[in-house]
Amino acid sequence: xxxxxxxxxxxxxxxxxxxxxxxxxxxxxxxxxxxxxxxxxxxxxxxxxxxxxxxxxxxxxxxxxxxxxxxxxxxxxxxxxxxxxxxxxxxxxxxxxxxxxxxxxxxxxxxxxxxxxxxxxxxxxxxxxxxxxxxxxxxxxxxxxxxxxxxxxxxxxxxxxxxxxxxxxxxxxxxxxxxxxxxxxxxxxxxxxxxxxxxxxxxxxxxxxxxxxxxxxxxxxxxxxxxxxxxxxxxxxxxxxxxxxxxxxxxxxxxxxxxxxxxxxxxxxxxxxxxxxxxxxxxxxxxxxxxxxxxxxxxxxxxxxxxxxxxxxxxxxxxxxxxxxxxxxxxxxxxxxxxxxxxxxxxxxxxxxxxxxxxxxxxxxxxxxxxxxxxxxxxxxxxxxxxxxxxxxxxxxxxxxxxxxxxxxxxxxxxxxxxxxxxxxxxxxxxxxxxxxxxxxxxxxxxxxxxxxxxxxxxxxxxxxxxxxxxxxxxxxxxxxxxxxxxxx
Amino acid sequence: xxxxxxxxxxxxxxxxxxxxxxxxxxxxxxxxxxxxxxxxxxxxxxxxxxxxxxxxxxxxxxxxxxxxxxxxxxxxxxxxxxxxxxxxxxxxxxxxxxxxxxxxxxxxxxxxxxxxxxxxxxxxxxxxxxxxxxxxxxxxxxxxxxxxxxxxxxxxxxxxxxxxxxxxxxxxxxxxxxxxxxxxxxxxxxxxxxxxxxxxxxxxxxxxxxxxxxxxxxxxxxxxxxxxxxxxxxxxxxxxxxxxxxxxxxxxxxxxxxxxxxxxxxxxxxxxxxxxxxxxxxxxxxxxxxxxxxxxxxxxxxxxxxxxxxxxxxxxxxxxxxxxxxxxxxxxxxxxxxxxxxxxxxxxxxxxxxxxxxxxxxxxxxxxxxxxxxxxxxxxxxxxxxxxxxxxxxxxxxxxxxxxxxxxxxxxxxxxxxxxxxxxxxxxxxxxxxxxxxxxxxxxxxxxx
Numbered sequence: 001x002x003x004x005x006x007x008x009x010x011x012x013x014x015x016x017x018x019x020x021x022x023x024x025x026x027x028x029x030x031x032x033x034x035x036x037x038x039x040x041x042x043x044x045x046x047x048x049x050x051x052x053x054x055x056x057x058x059x060x061x062x063x064x065x066x067x068x069x070x071x072x073x074x075x076x077x078x079x080x081x082x083x084x085x086x087x088x089x090x091x092x093x094x095x096x097x098x099x100x101x102x103x104x105x106x107x108x109x110x111x112x113x114x115x116x117x118x119x120x121x122x123x124x125x126x127x128x129x130x131x132x133x134x135x136x137x138x139x140x141x142x143x144x145x146x147x148x149x150x151x152x153x154x155x156x157x158x159x160x161x162x163x164x165x166x167x168x169x170x171x172x173x174x175x176x177x178x179x180x181x182x183x184x185x186x187x188x189x190x191x192x193x194x195x196x197x198x199x200x201x202x203x204x205x206x207x208x209x210x211x212x213x214x215x216x217x218x219x220x221x222x223x224x225x226x227x228x229x230x231x232x233x234x235x236x237x238x239x240x241x242x243x244x245x246x247x248x249x250x251x252x253x254x255x256x257x258x259x260x261x262x263x264x265x266x267x268x269x270x271x272x273x274x275x276x277x278x279x280x281x282x283x284x285x286x287x288x289x290x291x292x293x294x295x296x297x298x299x300x301x302x303x304x305x306x307x308x309x310x311x312x313x314x315x316x317x318x319x320x321x322x323x324x325x326x327x328x329x330x331x332x333x334x335x336x337x338x339x340x341x342x343x344x345x346x347x348x349x350x351x352x353x354x355x356x357x358x359x360x361x362x363x364x365x366x367x368x369x370x371x372x373x374x375x376x377x378x379x380x381x382x383x384x385x386x387x388x389x390x391x392x393x394x395x396x397x398x399x400x401x402x403x404x405x406x407x408x409x410x411x412x413x414x415x416x417x418x419x420x421x422x423x424x425x426x427x428x429x430x431x432x433x434x435x436x437x438x439x440x441x442x443x444x445x446x447x448x449x450x451x452x453x454x455x456x457x458x459x460x461x462x463x464x465x466x467x468x469x470x471x472x473x474x475x476x477x478x479x480x481x482x483x484x485x486x487x488x489x
Numbered sequence: 490x491x492x493x494x495x496x497x498x499x500x501x502x503x504x505x506x507x508x509x510x511x512x513x514x515x516x517x518x519x520x521x522x523x524x525x526x527x528x529x530x531x532x533x534x535x536x537x538x539x540x541x542x543x544x545x546x547x548x549x550x551x552x553x554x555x556x557x558x559x560x561x562x563x564x565x566x567x568x569x570x571x572x573x574x575x576x577x578x579x580x581x582x583x584x585x586x587x588x589x590x591x592x593x594x595x596x597x598x599x600x601x602x603x604x605x606x607x608x609x610x611x612x613x614x615x616x617x618x619x620x621x622x623x624x625x626x627x628x629x630x631x632x633x634x635x636x637x638x639x640x641x642x643x644x645x646x647x648x649x650x651x652x653x654x655x656x657x658x659x660x661x662x663x664x665x666x667x668x669x670x671x672x673x674x675x676x677x678x679x680x681x682x683x684x685x686x687x688x689x690x691x692x693x694x695x696x697x698x699x700x701x702x703x704x705x706x707x708x709x710x711x712x713x714x715x716x717x718x719x720x721x722x723x724x725x726x727x728x729x730x731x732x733x734x735x736x737x738x739x740x741x742x743x744x745x746x747x748x749x750x751x752x753x754x755x756x757x758x759x760x761x762x763x764x765x766x767x768x769x770x771x772x773x774x775x776x777x778x779x780x781x782x783x784x785x786x787x788x789x790x791x792x793x794x795x796x797x798x799x800x801x802x803x804x805x806x807x808x809x810x811x812x813x814x815x816x817x818x819x820x821x822x823x824x825x826x827x828x829x830x831x832x833x834x835x836x837x838x839x840x841x842x843x844x845x846x847x848x849x850x851x852x853x854x855x856x857x858x859x860x861x862x863x864x865x866x867x868x869x870x871x872x873x874x875x876x877x878x879x880x881x882x883x884x885x886x887x888x889x890x891x892x893x894x895x896x897x898x899x900x901x902x903x904x905x906x907x908x909x910x911x912x913x914x915x916x917x918x919x920x921x922x923x924x925x926x927x928x929x930x931x932x933x934x935x936x937x938x
Contacts, residue, residue, distance in 0.1 A: 062537030184749030264633035401937035
């Protein structure tokens with residue numbers, strides 16, 4: 001690998017590149033899909049190739065290929081420098097990279113049992129077991145799937161770094177549907193399991209069969225339960241729900257590239273403009289948010305990012321105040337005046353053929369220290385007169401500056417006079433990001449802390465997919481606008 | 490890697506098929522050359538090119554199926570990929586819905602490729618970006634955009650003698666121009682399969698014009714408004730309805746929004762407004778589509794909605810033979826075309842006493858699939874119409890609405906044109922009209938610009 005990498009580094013330097021890196025990656029993905037009593041497909045995806053990135057006169061160029069031989073690498077390294085030169089007239093502020101130490105290292109996701117060492121039969125039997133449990137409990141339809149990913153990554157740069165990493169992720173999931181033929185109505189209930197940055201041990205430890213039966217029962221209830229009365233209500237939100245709200249309303253707006261306008265043409269910018277760093281009251285004092293690519297089991301966890309920078313943990317929101325962006329290496333020198341001088345290692349490319357750019361680290365909410373006391377939804381509900389308890393993530397939508405959001409969920413329960421009551425349907429809540437986080441008035445203890453996350457978080461042009469985790473405990477919010485999504489057509 | 494000619498592609502597929510020991514095999518190839526230039530903050534951001542090959546092997550042992558892919562197509566890699574697919578298939582349980590692979594098919598002559606798109610260079614992309622930046626700077630605005638092109642071949646072959654080869658070229662451009670003080674934003678963009686009519690200058694001009702006109706918007710009360718929707722908005726919202734909702738199996742199983750309207754559907758009654766005609770036509774001159782699907786099924790012209798009546802739905806081979814009733818096999822739409830009308834957008838505005846005109850939607854997600862209810866936001870241009878004239882920019886809204894209602898409440902319809910969807914660059918084969926509709930539901934205000 002080193003020999004191949006050096007071909008690219010030498011070719012780029014000989015064509016005037018001040019910096020060059022090459023990633024030679026093999027990404028393996030295995031997906032198995034099941035429906036009711038049958039396996040629909042087992043898919044093994046193998047992507048192998050290289051991507052060369054160069055800086056010529058402070059302008060980026062990039063080229064990638066799937067033929068990994070010295071001639072192709074040398075040729076495409078030159079193509080990358082040509083592209084950088086073609087764009088020179090467009091660049092007014094040259095890219096400058098702050099120095100990083102040369103690293104020769106290896107890193108791999110701590111895994112007890114790689115999902116790629118588990119047989120297809122075991123996986124298929126698990127999915128068929130999930131489906132059988134759901135059908136037995138009354139589901140009309142059920143789809144289930146297992147996703148497993150292994151990123152075997154080699155990185156080399158003209159900084160003198162040579163880094164090998166092996167990253168593993170896995171996600172078992174299902175979705176149950178119940179149909180009321182008399183009324184023509186149907187409802188779904190998705191699994192509360194999460195994609196996670198670990199091995200098959202997560203799948204073995206998660207009660208998928210039991211949850212499938214519960215999901216079918218709850219799905220039937222969703223068809224018959226009462227429709228929510230809209231209005232201002234208190235919300236008690238589970239970690240399996242809250243991860244998505246954290247992702248959309250805190251994770252994305254605190255990306256520095258969005259705040260600076262790099263994503264203006266696609267995902268959008270951010271209401272967290274650079275003048276707000278260290279000043280913006282993002283939410284209640286209870287709100288403490290950390291960016292962390294070293295977090296145990298995190299989907300974005302790794303040893304080094306795709307700029308070759310060592311990963312770390314950093315505060316984003318401290319005691320309710322916004323204190324730090326997510327950043328990548330090239331931003332440290334260009335935007336030094338902002339005071340973002342710590343290397344935070346948030347660069348990622350989703351394939352060898354993709355350009356590395358800023359992606360979200362694991363962004364999680366710290367649980368509250370209750371001096372060892374267990375505090376979860378029951379303690380929160382006790383002080384709610386009129387509210388809704390939400391489990392699981394559902395519908396989601398947020399504007400291009402991350403102000404106005406609207407979220408649904410998987411199951412909803414009425415809270416009346418301090419008690420969790422009957423199930424509700426047609427629930428979504430809509431809020432403005434700072435107002436919502438200001439209404440946070442109770443954060444649960446670490447006993448209930450869980451990771452949720454996204455296997456496929458989209459960003460960039462051309463679009464790339466990132467995997468990212470978000471942890472939290474149960475939380476309570478006061479006076480949030482709850483809407484009724486029921487309609488007739 | 491050079492682009493594979495038809496004969497070269499055939500040789501690779503034959504090689505892969507010769508390595509197979511499974512009774513039935515499908516080989517698919519997608520050799521692709523792509524390039525892009527991304528810019529923001531009035532300067533270059535990232536640019537790149539790639540040469541990739543995707544090989545997909547699907548192996549079948551009776552009712553057992555396995556799929557494997559690789560990026561390599563040397564003999565050893567092909568053999569490993571074939572063996573991997575066959576191992577997965579042998580280990581898989583029987584799936585009673587597995588259908589036999591297809592034999593030779595007859596395809597329409599594709600219109601998806603044009604050599605002028607394949608000839609696009611990094612310099613051409615840089616020129617488009619430079620013009621956008623220069624035009625924006627001249628008006629003290631900030632540009633962020635993306636120019637991209639790809640040339641590829643869709644290749645499929647089966648152990649029963651099917652062979653399909655279709656060259657495709659795509660170009661796309663999108664530009665967001667914002668005011669320096671963040672009070673206004675405009676967008677322009679488009680996509681095509683050939684350079685004729687692909688007018689990046691007009692797209693840039695549209696974005697700059699909207700960025701100037703949207704500045705310092707006023708807040709309006711949320712509510713239901715008569716609304717003039719751009720062709721992009723109409724395509725975005727209609728497309729959400731066509732995915733899943735227009736699936737024959739979902740419909741038969743009771744999990745399509747059309748299921749509860751089954752009496753009207755089966756009776757041939759109008760579900761949408763009588764002027765609503767939506768169809769697929771791979772040979773549309775300005776908006777062509779692929780001529781075969783991933784199974785190798787031929788794609789032909791088909792009416793999905795005619796005069797407001799649901800004519801047919803997407804239906805796979807298994808369900809066509811074994812569903813609730815016998816149906817024709819209908820591959821997924823290769824493109825989406827809605828017949829337009831003759832009203833200009835100016836006519837629509839002039840005939841509106843009080844309403845809104847919207848240039849773009851954003852972040853559309855389902856709220857309730859049962860009623861085809863979606864939520865999303867306006868972006869990059871929403872204006873108040875008073876007494877037949879556009880009077881002022883207004884703040885963005887979140888809307889909660891169903892395309893079923895939108896397509897029932899049409900008051901006027903403009904000429905259709907090729908459009909790009911809000912979250913996609915290459916590959917949008919959509920041809921839709923602007924519409925004036927009544928009673929569109931804007932649910933809450935957004936402070937986003």
